[in-house]
Amino acid sequence: MKYVDEFRDGALARGIANAIRAEADPARSYRFMEFCGGHTHAIARYGLEDLLPPNVRMIHGPGCPVCVLPVSRIDAAIRLAAEPGVTLCSYGDMMRVPGSDGMSLLKAKAGGADIRMVYSTLDALRIAGEVPHREVVFFAIGFETTTPPTAVAIKMAERQRLANFSVFCNHVLTPAAMRALLTGAGGVPIEGFVGPAHVSTVIGMAPYAFCATEFAKPVVIAGFEPLDVMQAVLMLVRQVNDGRHDIENEYARAVTPAGNRKAQALVAELFEPRAAFEWRGLGSLPLSALTLRPAYARFDAEARFTVETVAAADNPACDCGAILRGLKRPPDCRLFGKVCRPEAPVGACMVSSEGACAAHWSYGRFR
Numbered sequence: 001m002k003y004v005d006e007f008r009d010g011a012l013a014r015g016i017a018n019a020i021r022a023e024a025d026p027a028r029s030y031r032f033m034e035f036c037g038g039h040t041h042a043i044a045r046y047g048l049e050d051l052l053p054p055n056v057r058m059i060h061g062p063g064c065p066v067c068v069l070p071v072s073r074i075d076a077a078i079r080l081a082a083e084p085g086v087t088l089c090s091y092g093d094m095m096r097v098p099g100s101d102g103m104s105l106l107k108a109k110a111g112g113a114d115i116r117m118v119y120s121t122l123d124a125l126r127i128a129g130e131v132p133h134r135e136v137v138f139f140a141i142g143f144e145t146t147t148p149p150t151a152v153a154i155k156m157a158e159r160q161r162l163a164n165f166s167v168f169c170n171h172v173l174t175p176a177a178m179r180a181l182l183t184g185a186g187g188v189p190i191e192g193f194v195g196p197a198h199v200s201t202v203i204g205m206a207p208y209a210f211c212a213t214e215f216a217k218p219v220v221i222a223g224f225e226p227l228d229v230m231q232a233v234l235m236l237v238r239q240v241n242d243g244r245h246d247i248e249n250e251y252a253r254a255v256t257p258a259g260n261r262k263a264q265a266l267v268a269e270l271f272e273p274r275a276a277f278e279w280r281g282l283g284s285l286p287l288s289a290l291t292l293r294p295a296y297a298r299f300d301a302e303a304r305f306t307v308e309t310v311a312a313a314d315n316p317a318c319d320c321g322a323i324l325r326g327l328k329r330p331p332d333c334r335l336f337g338k339v340c341r342p343e344a345p346v347g348a349c350m351v352s353s354e355g356a357c358a359a360h361w362s363y364g365r366f367r
């Protein structure tokens with residue numbers, strides 16, 4: 001398949017691995033964080049860490065949209081779904097993420113709440129059209145990649161004069177999390193980032209400039225195929241060796257310097273930054289998430305309903321918080337593979353298809 005098979009070529013991967021081994025200075029330590037869960041899965045699936053020399057290490061980052069949502073927001077969504085007359089629509093990954101007291105959207109649905117799993121925002125819009133007597137709330141989560149589809153749904157609801165559609169907005173911002181990791185939100189020291197793939201198709205390259213200018217850290221935006229990741233690591237090794245800290249783009253077949261201006265304009269029209277937002281593992285980060293602008297408040301579930309966000313602790317046995325900060329690896333968790341597995345997840349990192357624990361378990365990476 002074009003743009004897939006040629007980026008999984010074993011001989012080319014071995015060639016890049018040889019170059020990394022030849023160019024990485026044995027006297028140096030290279031710790032690179034792959035921000036995205038998609039990269040984490042590529043690394044685990046293709047065994048890319050086995051191709052790297054011991055002094056080049058990959059550190060998993062917090063770029064899993066389901067994983068970073070704190071328990072308090074999941075609890076709030078469950079309470080919202082319990083409101084009389086409310087139908088809550090959610091992406092499938094969110095359904096099984098544990099909230100407080102072992103509750104989840106799936107369990108709430110089993111208990112009688114009207115919660116529907118949807119594949120897109122347009123499914124939620126369609127449901128709102130089908131049940132005009134109910135309030136249909138879309139549980140909007142994710143980074144900059146999933147925000148434009150939420151914006152499109154709101155614009156369509158406006159055009160269709162759908163009065164029973166709203167959004168429980170939990171969209172978060174990648175650069176804010178990268179800044180938190182670099183300013184030491186309890187995270188591990190790193191020499192550079194493998195930058196997001198899909199997020200960068202939307203926001204472009206400029207939003208990462210602060211990594212270079214303020215923190216002297218390089219970023220190489222990379223695609224999700226194994227050669228993309230290997231090439232990005234080689235580019236990072238070269239930057240570190242040269243003492244450079246540039247924002248480079250390995251994923252030039254999809255990411256442009258400016259990103260998707262149309263999507264950016266639409267998001268800017270509908271959303272504005274929240275003063276602060278709680279992230280699992282990273283705590284409360286300023287200007288790290290979006291909320292609807294006052295002009296669109298009629299589509300904001302938090303304005304239409306009493307959505308109480310009550311602080312709630314993670315399961316103390318789950319190490320998701322430390323894993324999302326890069327301080328631990330999934331097998332470091334004592335529940336990994338024993339009590340916690342994809343079919344019975346204790347934490348969000350084992351539920352999501354982008355979670356680090358799910359990646360390690362699914363591909364047999366037990367170290």
Ligand code: SF4
Pocket residue numbers: 317318319320323330333334335336337340341345346347348349350351357
């Ligand atoms: Fe949490 Fe399970 Fe991962 Fe442990 S293995 S950190 S309990 S998700």
